[in-house]
Amino acid sequence: MAAVPAVLVRARELVEPALVAAVDRLCDELRLPARYHFGWVEADGSPSTAGPGKGLRPALAVLSAEAVGADGAVAVPGAAAVELVHNFSLVHDDIVDGDVERRHRPTVWAVFGVDDAVISGDALHNLAFQVLLDTPTGQSGGEPSPERVRATIRLVTATTAMIAGQSADMAFDDLPEVDLAACLAMEADKTGALLGYSASVGAVLAGAPADQVDALEVYGQELGLAFQAVDDVLGIWGDPSVTGKAAGNDLRERKKSMPVASVLSGGGTAAAELRAVYDVAGDLSDDDVERASAVIEAAGGRDDTIAEASRRLDAALAAIDGVGLEVGAVDELTGLARFVAEREF
Amino acid sequence: MAAVPAVLVRARELVEPALVAAVDRLCDELRLPARYHFGWVEADGSPSTAGPGKGLRPALAVLSAEAVGADGAVAVPGAAAVELVHNFSLVHDDIVDGDVERRHRPTVWAVFGVDDAVISGDALHNLAFQVLLDTPTGQSGGEPSPERVRATIRLVTATTAMIAGQSADMAFDDLPEVDLAACLAMEADKTGALLGYSASVGAVLAGAPADQVDALEVYGQELGLAFQAVDDVLGIWGDPSVTGKAAGNDLRERKKSMPVASVLSGGGTAAAELRAVYDVAGDLSDDDVERASAVIEAAGGRDDTIAEASRRLDAALAAIDGVGLEVGAVDELTGLARFVAEREF
Numbered sequence: 001m002a003a004v005p006a007v008l009v010r011a012r013e014l015v016e017p018a019l020v021a022a023v024d025r026l027c028d029e030l031r032l033p034a035r036y037h038f039g040w041v042e043a044d045g046s047p048s049t050a051g052p053g054k055g056l057r058p059a060l061a062v063l064s065a066e067a068v069g070a071d072g073a074v075a076v077p078g079a080a081a082v083e084l085v086h087n088f089s090l091v092h093d094d095i096v097d098g099d100v101e102r103r104h105r106p107t108v109w110a111v112f113g114v115d116d117a118v119i120s121g122d123a124l125h126n127l128a129f130q131v132l133l134d135t136p137t138g139q140s141g142g143e144p145s146p147e148r149v150r151a152t153i154r155l156v157t158a159t160t161a162m163i164a165g166q167s168a169d170m171a172f173d174d175l176p177e178v179d180l181a182a183c184l185a186m187e188a189d190k191t192g193a194l195l196g197y198s199a200s201v202g203a204v205l206a207g208a209p210a211d212q213v214d215a216l217e218v219y220g221q222e223l224g225l226a227f228q229a230v231d232d233v234l235g236i237w238g239d240p241s242v243t244g245k246a247a248g249n250d251l252r253e254r255k256k257s258m259p260v261a262s263v264l265s266g267g268g269t270a271a272a273e274l275r276a277v278y279d280v281a282g283d284l285s286d287d288d289v290e291r292a293s294a295v296i297e298a299a300g301g302r303d304d305t306i307a308e309a310s311r312r313l314d315a316a317l318a319a320i321d322g323v324g325l326e327v328g329a330v331d332e333l334t335g336l337a338r339f340v341a342e343r344e345f
Numbered sequence: 346m347a348a349v350p351a352v353l354v355r356a357r358e359l360v361e362p363a364l365v366a367a368v369d370r371l372c373d374e375l376r377l378p379a380r381y382h383f384g385w386v387e388a389d390g391s392p393s394t395a396g397p398g399k400g401l402r403p404a405l406a407v408l409s410a411e412a413v414g415a416d417g418a419v420a421v422p423g424a425a426a427v428e429l430v431h432n433f434s435l436v437h438d439d440i441v442d443g444d445v446e447r448r449h450r451p452t453v454w455a456v457f458g459v460d461d462a463v464i465s466g467d468a469l470h471n472l473a474f475q476v477l478l479d480t481p482t483g484q485s486g487g488e489p490s491p492e493r494v495r496a497t498i499r500l501v502t503a504t505t506a507m508i509a510g511q512s513a514d515m516a517f518d519d520l521p522e523v524d525l526a527a528c529l530a531m532e533a534d535k536t537g538a539l540l541g542y543s544a545s546v547g548a549v550l551a552g553a554p555a556d557q558v559d560a561l562e563v564y565g566q567e568l569g570l571a572f573q574a575v576d577d578v579l580g581i582w583g584d585p586s587v588t589g590k591a592a593g594n595d596l597r598e599r600k601k602s603m604p605v606a607s608v609l610s611g612g613g614t615a616a617a618e619l620r621a622v623y624d625v626a627g628d629l630s631d632d633d634v635e636r637a638s639a640v641i642e643a644a645g646g647r648d649d650t651i652a653e654a655s656r657r658l659d660a661a662l663a664a665i666d667g668v669g670l671e672v673g674a675v676d677e678l679t680g681l682a683r684f685v686a687e688r689e690f
Contacts, residue, residue, distance in 0.1 A: 027509035096460040115441040156474045164372035
């Protein structure tokens with residue numbers, strides 16, 4: 001596995017205090033599930049050794065400020081806000097998907113119940129806007145800056161897309177067939193929109209010109225699709241000790257992820273065989289999952305998805321070329337993109 | 346029952362088109378549960394005769410614009426936004442409370458499942474901010490007005506309070522005792538904050554001076570507590586054919602509403618008797634519910650709560666007196682408050 005890019009650690013050190021302070025603003029009952037979810041404490045409130053997530057979104061936010069020549073600290077409210085939205089969606093998605101484990105720990109609903117998980121997610125969602133619209137210390141007049149207002153509007157838009165993507169993903173479960181284009185459109189909404197936001201919010205808060213903001217946003221959106229393609233491969237062939245999920249998990253849940261959609265939309269005997277496995281009534285057996293996985297691999301669904309990840313990585317890097325961004329930040333954005341898109345399978 | 350104030354109909358006619366247009370912006374999968382929830386369609390998408398809710402919040406918003414001398418239409422984005430937040434909270438609360446019926450119809454989760462109800466609620470929550478921050482047609486520059494930004498910040502704050510109140514309400518279920526002060530603080534958050542917002546957002550959008558905005562907000566907050574006190578009485582002694590809920594519903598759910606908290610914090614034999622009923626393991630029988638209801642009534646919990654509603658109504662009306670608001674609007678605000686606080690028990 002490639003070395004972890006330094007910016008992930010650097011951005012966490014910059015952003016985590018703001019995130020902790022934001023979560024501390026929640027009322028007593030909601031603070032604990034939120035702090036548990038972030039990996040800061042255990043369910044009883046004692047310190048946790050779980051450690052946080054990768055922090056990809058804060059790193060993108062910080063680099064996007066630096067890419068337009070601003071200090072990375074300018075990105076902090078945007079980075080904290082996008083982490084809050086991302087994590088609200090994880091808390092709610094785990095309810096929707098019935099997932100009992102995330103990052104090798106029981107999910108919030110599994111520990112605190114569905115009720116507290118619904119409300120905690122709502123609180124994190126709302127807190128994101130609170131953090132972003134808060135008047136920065138020392139600014140007179142008590143009004144948020146135009147840059148913060150712009151960053152808020154963009155967050156609302158990205159969150160709308162994310163929710164629509166999650167909803168489309170759920171709807172796929174009831175469709176007999178999903179083609180690759182529909183799958184990519186869903187994943188662009190579900191993952192791409194928020195990564196596009198992350199990769200541009202620092203530039204927005206720094207007041208950068210539109211062409212640089214747009215370039216960074218496209219980088220993030222394409223990176224989101226590369227990330228998702230890799231995730232979809234890992235969801236079938238990933239090592240459970242690394243992914244924290246059972247082998248073939250996405251197949252067991254009959255997900256219509258990229259490798260599956262790619263085979264289904266290819267037609268022929270492979271599509272028919274895969275459809276036959278998914279049409280089995282009740283839970284899929286380990287044998288069913290292995291058979292589906294073998295069919296997809298033989299029909300090229302795995303290779304196609306890895307190729308898609310590679311194309312999206314190229315598109316991400318092309319987007320930030322030639323728009324006058326700071327060279328050092330572009331290097332770090334490139335390293336981060338490669339780290340995400342070239343995770344070992 | 347007193348005649349329905351004309352402003353409820355007038356405000357609905359003004360605000361509903363904006364609300365329908367907002368909900369139409371949702372993706373296909375989320376539009377149906379949302380439109381079903383608002384009572385516009387049945388679960389299969391066919392037109393519904395269910396009819397909408399009372400529309401108290403839009404009416405308050407419209408009157409708050411008129412109270413500061415502006416056209417009621419100025420309030421529309423705020424009125425639509427607060428209806429979206431209110432209804433997102435209803436969709437999620439019904440999951441949390443396990444309620445299968447609202448306004449004499451099955452709740453969203455009961456019809457579409459918990460998964461769709463979680464995500465639909467999230468979408469309505471986010472849509473509220475989208476509606477409010479949308480650039481008004483014809484305004485140049487594409488930036489929201491300072492008044493809209495201010496209205497957004499206030500909505501974020503009110504929603505934070507509402508979520509904290511809902512969370513405190515849930516936490517009460519696990520506490521052996523809740524005193525009246527804690528109950529009122531919870532209800533001020535859960536209901537008062539959003540009614541305070543509703544009753545001032547029109548004035549905020551009209552750019553009214555702070556003392557008028559504040560007076561209208563206090564009116565709404567106090568009205569919220571009056572409303573909640575009446576609701577708590579109806580939750581125990583209300584006519585099921587009017588409330589749409591089983592008789593004694595709040596007792597069956599062991600809610601620590603105002604009448605219950607008032608008796609528990611009074612101590613003595615009544616508190617002990619009530620505690621004994623609530624301590625029964627498993628579901629409460631009809632006999633348990635009747636016994637609890639009789640104990641509360643005999644100990645004065647019902648009368649105390651009706652008196653609280655009356656005090657809060659007086660405080661609401663006092664708040665909007667003498668701050669130079671338009672006389673016609675104050676008359677309508679007064680009529681609306683009396684209609685809400687003097688519902689027949």
